[in-house]
Amino acid sequence: MAEEKRIGLFLCNCGGSLNAHLDLKRLKEYSQGLLQVVYVEELRTFCLPEDSQRIASIIKKENLSGVVLAGCPHRNSESIASAIARESNLNQHLITFAPIREHCAWAYPQRETATLKAEKMLASAVARNILLHPLEEEELPAEKSVLIIGGGIGGIQTALELSRMGFGAIILEKKPHLGGLMKGTAAPFDSVTQPLELISSRIETATKDPGIDILTSSELIKLEGEPGRFQAHIKQKGKKKTITAGAIVAAAGYLVSFPKESYGFPLSERVITQSQLSAILADEKKTQALLGGDKGKGKNLIFILGMGGESTPLTTAFALKVSSLIKEKYNWNIFIIYNNIKVAGEGLEALFRQCRSQGIILLRYDESRPGFTVSKEKIDIRLSGLLTSLEKEEEVTLPGHLMVVEERIEPEPDFENLAQLLGINVDPQGFLQKDNPHLFPIATNKAGVFVMGSCHHPMLLPFIMEEAAATALHIAEQLSEGKIRVFKERAMVDKGKCTLCLTCIRLCPHNAIFYDRAAVISEALCQGCGVCASECPAEAIEIRNYTTHQLMAEIGVSRKAS
Amino acid sequence: MDKSVLVIGGGVAGITAALKLANSGVRVVLVEKSPELGGAVVSYCCKATEQCNKCSVCVANQKMEELWSAPNLSLFTSSAIGKVARGEGGFHITVTRKPTYVDDNKCVRCKLCTEKCPTKPSSIFLPPPHSPLQSYVIDTDRCLYFQSKKCKLCQEVCPAEAINLSQKAGEENFQVGALVVASGFSPFDSSRKKRYGYGVYPDVITALELEEQLRIEGKLSRPSDGSQPKQVAFIQCFGSRDAHVGNNYCSRVCCTYTMRLANLLKFKHPDSSITIFYMDIQTFGKEFEQFYQQCRQKIQFIRDMPSLIQQDGDNQLLITYQDRKEGKVEQSNFDLAVLSVGLCPGEDTEKLVELLGLQTNEHGFFKSLSPLQTNETEAEGIFLAGTCQGPRDISESVAHSLGAAEKALAYLGAE
Numbered sequence: 001m002a003e004e005k006r007i008g009l010f011l012c013n014c015g016g017s018l019n020a021h022l023d024l025k026r027l028k029e030y031s032q033g034l035l036q037v038v039y040v041e042e043l044r045t046f047c048l049p050e051d052s053q054r055i056a057s058i059i060k061k062e063n064l065s066g067v068v069l070a071g072c073p074h075r076n077s078e079s080i081a082s083a084i085a086r087e088s089n090l091n092q093h094l095i096t097f098a099p100i101r102e103h104c105a106w107a108y109p110q111r112e113t114a115t116l117k118a119e120k121m122l123a124s125a126v127a128r129n130i131l132l133h134p135l136e137e138e139e140l141p142a143e144k145s146v147l148i149i150g151g152g153i154g155g156i157q158t159a160l161e162l163s164r165m166g167f168g169a170i171i172l173e174k175k176p177h178l179g180g181l182m183k184g185t186a187a188p189f190d191s192v193t194q195p196l197e198l199i200s201s202r203i204e205t206a207t208k209d210p211g212i213d214i215l216t217s218s219e220l221i222k223l224e225g226e227p228g229r230f231q232a233h234i235k236q237k238g239k240k241k242t243i244t245a246g247a248i249v250a251a252a253g254y255l256v257s258f259p260k261e262s263y264g265f266p267l268s269e270r271v272i273t274q275s276q277l278s279a280i281l282a283d284e285k286k287t288q289a290l291l292g293g294d295k296g297k298g299k300n301l302i303f304i305l306g307m308g309g310e311s312t313p314l315t316t317a318f319a320l321k322v323s324s325l326i327k328e329k330y331n332w333n334i335f336i337i338y339n340n341i342k343v344a345g346e347g348l349e350a351l352f353r354q355c356r357s358q359g360i361i362l363l364r365y366d367e368s369r370p371g372f373t374v375s376k377e378k379i380d381i382r383l384s385g386l387l388t389s390l391e392k393e394e395e396v397t398l399p400g401h402l403m404v405v406e407e408r409i410e411p412e413p414d415f416e417n418l419a420q421l422l423g424i425n426v427d428p429q430g431f432l433q434k435d436n437p438h439l440f441p442i443a444t445n446k447a448g449v450f451v452m453g454s455c456h457h458p459m460l461l462p463f464i465m466e467e468a469a470a471t472a473l474h475i476a477e478q479l480s481e482g483k484i485r486v487f488k489e490r491a492m493v494d495k496g497k498c499t500l501c502l503t504c505i506r507l508c509p510h511n512a513i514f515y516d517r518a519a520v521i522s523e524a525l526c527q528g529c530g531v532c533a534s535e536c537p538a539e540a541i542e543i544r545n546y547t548t549h550q551l552m553a554e555i556g557v558s559r560k561a562s
Numbered sequence: 563m564d565k566s567v568l569v570i571g572g573g574v575a576g577i578t579a580a581l582k583l584a585n586s587g588v589r590v591v592l593v594e595k596s597p598e599l600g601g602a603v604v605s606y607c608c609k610a611t612e613q614c615n616k617c618s619v620c621v622a623n624q625k626m627e628e629l630w631s632a633p634n635l636s637l638f639t640s641s642a643i644g645k646v647a648r649g650e651g652g653f654h655i656t657v658t659r660k661p662t663y664v665d666d667n668k669c670v671r672c673k674l675c676t677e678k679c680p681t682k683p684s685s686i687f688l689p690p691p692h693s694p695l696q697s698y699v700i701d702t703d704r705c706l707y708f709q710s711k712k713c714k715l716c717q718e719v720c721p722a723e724a725i726n727l728s729q730k731a732g733e734e735n736f737q738v739g740a741l742v743v744a745s746g747f748s749p750f751d752s753s754r755k756k757r758y759g760y761g762v763y764p765d766v767i768t769a770l771e772l773e774e775q776l777r778i779e780g781k782l783s784r785p786s787d788g789s790q791p792k793q794v795a796f797i798q799c800f801g802s803r804d805a806h807v808g809n810n811y812c813s814r815v816c817c818t819y820t821m822r823l824a825n826l827l828k829f830k831h832p833d834s835s836i837t838i839f840y841m842d843i844q845t846f847g848k849e850f851e852q853f854y855q856q857c858r859q860k861i862q863f864i865r866d867m868p869s870l871i872q873q874d875g876d877n878q879l880l881i882t883y884q885d886r887k888e889g890k891v892e893q894s895n896f897d898l899a900v901l902s903v904g905l906c907p908g909e910d911t912e913k914l915v916e917l918l919g920l921q922t923n924e925h926g927f928f929k930s931l932s933p934l935q936t937n938e939t940e941a942e943g944i945f946l947a948g949t950c951q952g953p954r955d956i957s958e959s960v961a962h963s964l965g966a967a968e969k970a971l972a973y974l975g976a977e
Contacts, residue, residue, distance in 0.1 A: 014670060014672040014674075014721070015670065015672045015674055015720070015722065016674070016721060017672040017674040017677070044721050045670055045672075045721050045722055047670050048670075048722060072670070072671075161968065165972065310845050312845075313846050340842040340844070341842045342844055342845070343803065343812040343842070343844065344812050344814040344817075344846050345812075345814075345846075346811075346933065346952050347811075347933070348812065349803050349810055349811045349812045350810050350811065353805070353810065366865060366887075427849065428849070428852075429849065429852075431848070441961040441964070442961070456848065457849075459847075461934060462933060462934055462936050463958065463961070465934050465935070465965075466936060466937070466958075466961050466964075466965040469937065469965035469968040469969065470961045470964035470965050470968065473582060473586075473965075473971070474964070476586075477582075477585065480586075
């Protein structure tokens, strides 16, 4: 049995307003009779600084080792507790609340009933408080460098932002060169940004930056450790090495593939993909050979969208920009055939209208999808149900001399492997998953591991840049001054009871548990959710201050009190 | 330079940026013109059916709770930016604050003022739980103090000394190192497109009104007679992608929210039939295409923008549109028409542009430095966050605001 506690119980009458609903005098007397309670006082408003200060001074004077505040479930309760804790040097986790205002005073019309319930709540709160242990926070040294997986625009931009904030960044790229998908993009992003120029200038800045290390032809093979000091085992051109990093950012790209089954014919000289066209456009000679001179005279260049699933703003933007560019320079009749034109991006609707005014013909199809007949000279595209004339229209055949098809955007096949290495989740489509994309964009289920850019879902360039800034800020906040704050012994493993069944390791949503003759819980990774404690068949794990013993004491006393 | 930032706007974007900055050790002043924080999001409803549909409306509430315990943060609600001058040490800003009479930071919600108020019902009260305003307000039309200066009972009994009936409009001056503009958007003014009969027929409502109805009442009823509508039409691109009203852009969020709302209505009232009139469905972002395909199973999609909404003799709406499959003009009856209003530049944009020396882009939103530098502006030390820069959904606004906070921190050298 632990040594006796000295508990202080403070009743708040909420500016005197609770007297009408609760017999506070009786509650005070009742509380004085509770086990290990050495001090009881009625206060007016302990949410105000004066009362918190008074409580802190009483804690010091009476040498209290536990405090129960009975009043409202105040929206500020955490900050009140932390203010009292700061003033009195009592651990914040030894200060608990009993919400007798909402749960008793306001809930029951009769004063007698409300007071009776309040008595039970006070008894419960005290019984649990007796068994509480302080939960200490500890500062651990943290490496001020970040490992970034993926050397595309997202990864490079994140590295640059981090370097600017005084962090080291290591970019890991599996290809022999940086640049990612953007390296093969010739379509201008907007009137001022040329992607090839943008990516080359960013690569140049990153290469010169002394804070940024670049490892090409490299991949991650194993990740160990915890936030602040991850050990990343890397294979570079067959050679193995280990890097220490404070945080990990996954900034990989995506894959594109031609959905042959949706079209029913293969790629050929006449049928090229958007990325093939993009590569050609990056080379002046090849562009001339394909599009220049009289090649386009009386010929139809056809962009087709939405055949292999819904189109995306990325591929739609490509078709609109490139067709507008070709129309300006070369002599082709251009058609864009689409199902839903995806203009949900800045400037895309205006571009869509500009294309129309340039003489590009935009045709849309609905449920009746286009059919194709491939011959040597051309591809005939059969369209129906697209004209806006009021008569019921017939089928129209459009000869295509060069056709640019949209590719399907898919997760990279090694995402599953990468996710497993990093201890994070993938979504049903196979892209990397964030923990809660709305509340904590960028953060994942595993502390210290972040996901940004198109490996979460394919996104337009401005959004990638925004995420890079947000990621750098998140990391800077956690690792600032080379330290990371963790709770000491929040989850406790009884090594004698642990049978190494690995249930906890399989179920931990934050991948915070390892084993070494018994389950070991990483303090830096643990979020204190309690899944392991509730699932452990041997009852070997407990969460500090939510142990079975503490909870049973809390419930048991309120049953007895009736 | 002074390591402090003034954030204009207390919606999701402003709160996110303010919290991030405050937690990074910067002194933050958050200025919101309405009496309550939360911005547009507080009147939206949760779109969950048997599962969460990821509308992120709950984000605002969570963020606001975090705000209460944030360090280094002063909140100014019911306040507006008066004067801005750039000078030694950053910006000198005057904030004018309308009197609220109840200091929400001090108020402990003990109800004593409401109980003691001699007027019946009390003229000082907490608005109902579904109201976006969640601090005590005084109805100055009924309050005896404001009528005849006779009674000050509430002020006398308030244990927290949160009530000050003689409060005057105040002015405060701040000197800050940087500014974050997060002044948000305005919904498209529905009365501008007369052919859809908004404001003429009671059963033509906006999606915002539908959100509010679902949030407050939890169910759908027709404004005209209170009955439950069986046939509901949604009309997309209302005020977006429309050169006639000068909005040559896609508002991005309307397809998403309409489908979530339609999905929710179908879940709540399985016997109702829902039709969405649209031009092009905008799917982007994670897993939304899959959601769209699911919606197509239970909701009718008609690809045409209706030309006219009228009301017939039986109190029914008559929508005229073109059936493109048959190539015919059709008319169908509906019980309720919902206009999916787009996002327009915020109503204070022009005023702020002038005060801060900024510019607007061709659509009237704040102009960013370049298409890739969406947080920065041409004015040094002023950063943009959220929908004031262009249409964004909630999670994109959060990410954008984090970016603004990062840029502001880097500018202050506060790292």
